[in-house]
Amino acid sequence: MTPSSRRKAVVRALAWGSVIGSFPVWFSAFLVVPFLPLSVGERAVLAAVLIGAGEVMFWGAGLVLGAEALARFRPPKVDTGESFRGRRVVVVGATGGLGEAVVRALAREGAEVVLVARDGARLARLAGAYGAAHHTAELAAPQLRDVAARVGPVDHVVCATGVDVRKGLDAHTDQEVELELAVDLAGPIHVARAFLPRLRPGGVIALFGGFGDGTLALPYYSVDVAARAGLAGFCSAVNRELAAEGRAELLCYVGPAPADTAAERPFADLWRRAGSALAPPEKVADFVLAALLARKTKAVMGASTRLLLLLQALAPPLADLVIARRIGPHLRHAFGASGRASD
Incomplete structure (x- = not known):
């Protein structure tokens, strides 16, 4: 403490x-x-x-x-230029669209940022822009443990990795199923295992999940939903372990809104028709920073998404109807034939 x-x-x-x-x-x-x-x-x-x-x-x-x-319900201010001063934060997946936005926000708020990504050339350029330490690594347990050992004690970790394969289950290839489970489930687990022993008291590891809180099962996202649900359950189980051991560290499952990144931009019209316009990456990044400061165990972005989750919890048949009538047709039109993948 x-x-x-x-x-x-x-x-x-x-x-x-x-x-x-x-x-x-x-x-x-x-x-x-x-x-x-x-x-x-x-x-x-x-x-x-x-x-x-x-x-x-x-x-x-x-x-x-x-x-x-009241302070518990009031989001922390993350636009002061000082909110992360003196804190050391590792960003895994730093060269992705949301990962880079998180890096910019942390640098703006005075954090000492350590960048981790698999693309060494892009990583070096990004690290040079912010004078940040950087390490090239895949989402593999041995490489992540080696990076964590070299980095040493940290206050927070943000794992901003992810891949989506958007198609019907029968259209998935074996390789696509293995890729989604490796990147969306096994990868964040390896990140948590590598950095949790290095986390300072009271630190938080934020693991990016998918749309919603891990329980929102959208059609044509079946394997992605399975991975995200597993990640949400993993976070809950580890947090209960930490509480049982009297530790103040936490894992936070982050459900960001669909963001205006290179990976998501091709689907902007789809999300708009489904009632969820793309959010600026900067807004998503600030949401993540606020979740770290508030020490949340689950952070879901978007009022409409939280409303749908509440409806799902209180009246599952009604939520099924909303998804089938409001969202399902748009997803079927976009992904029902051949589907698309993005990361």
């Missing part, structure tokens, strides 16, 4: 103690004072003091706890 989190825990404990302690103070004015061997005037003064003290204890602590509760 960091010094800051310890201070917050002490303040929180004192505030709750004040709330609980206010009740006996307040009730003593009615249950104890009337029976004391004092004059009527003295009892009235003492009762007023106790009632006032109880009110101050209760409402003063309530303000502290209320401010903390």
Whole structure:
């Protein structure tokens, strides 16, 4: 636990103690004072003091706890130029469209950024632009462990890798199935295994998933959905392990909105017809930074996506109907014949 989190825990404990302690103070004015061997005037003064003290204890602590509760719902500011000052952050998949946007946002916010990607030439150019350390590696366990050992302690890790094969299940090749599972599921697991031992107390590893929270099963994304659902479950299981061990580190499953990147731009009209316009990569990057600072275990971008997830949780048949009638026809038109792949 960091010094800051310890201070917050002490303040929180004192505030709750004040709330609980206010009740006996307040009730003593009615249950104890009337029976004391004092004059009527003295009892009235003492009762007023106790009632006032109880009110101050209760409402003063309530303000502290209320401010903390509100802060949990207020997204952290990530446009100050200082929000990641003094933090060391590794970005895996740094040369991808979203990965590069995350790198730019972190550099803007003062982070010490370490870049990891498989394309050595593009990686070197990007690292040179920001004066950042960089390491070339595939999403393979031995290479990632070697990079993690060379990098040393870090505050955060962002794994911005991913590949989509958008077609019907029967149109998938064996190689495409293996690629999606390797990049979208096994790869992030290897990243977490390599860097979790290097994570400083309170650090967060953000693993990019797909559209939604890992449970939103869109047609023509079947293998992708399987990989993302597995990744979401992996994050939940590891977070419970860390909690059981009393550790403050976290994994965060990130469900970004479809972004205006080279990989997603060909499908801009499709997403617009389905009701979800492409988001600027910079907006997605800021969303990821806010999720790190807020220490979220799951961060899903887009109000319409979160509404669909809520509908799926409360009324699955109705969600099936919405997807079948609203989204399904567009996806079938785009991917139902031969399908397309992007990374």
